[in-house]
Amino acid sequence: MLFCLVLIAVVVLATPIAAHALSDSGQKANEEAGAVLFRDKGCTHCHGEGGIGGPKAPALLGIWNNKLLTPAKLTDQIMNGGQKMPPFSDSLTDAEIAQLVAYLRARHKPVPPPLPPGSPSAQ
Numbered sequence: 001m002l003f004c005l006v007l008i009a010v011v012v013l014a015t016p017i018a019a020h021a022l023s024d025s026g027q028k029a030n031e032e033a034g035a036v037l038f039r040d041k042g043c044t045h046c047h048g049e050g051g052i053g054g055p056k057a058p059a060l061l062g063i064w065n066n067k068l069l070t071p072a073k074l075t076d077q078i079m080n081g082g083q084k085m086p087p088f089s090d091s092l093t094d095a096e097i098a099q100l101v102a103y104l105r106a107r108h109k110p111v112p113p114p115l116p117p118g119s120p121s122a123q
């Protein structure tokens, strides 16, 4: 009887923890995929490596802390571009845009793995 209670308690307690861990790792995977896209789709060309900013475009490092730049706003900026930023809706899938948004919103942005030797640089 006691064993059953313990078992139920373990299952009930562990389920949300497992779900949380899963969504955490899904979030991380999205951020990492976004880091690769950010480099390989030409964002770094204007926004600098890792989004540190450059002569052509603003830094994107403070987005995690900017309540005005909601996921919807970021998605819109990437899809439709801005005054000087080109639109990317034709060259990125919805899933890729979502990954880029996850990356942009990450407080500690993951660094993409190095390109394999000999591969052409995206820039």
Ligand code: HEC
Pocket: 038, 041, 042, 043, 044, 045, 046, 047, 056, 057, 058, 060, 069, 074, 077, 078, 081, 082, 083, 084, 085, 086, 088, 100, 104
């Ligand atoms: C040709 C240069 C250029 C490229 C390439 C570019 N951007 Fe931009 N981006 C800009 C400029 C300039 C702005 C400032 C607003 C404007 O003119 O659109 C901007 C603004 C933004 C903003 C809004 C920042 C803010 O503080 O409001 C986001 C987010 C963004 N870019 C993400 C991206 C992502 C993601 C990519 C790659 C898919 C990308 N940009 C590629 C030039 C560029």
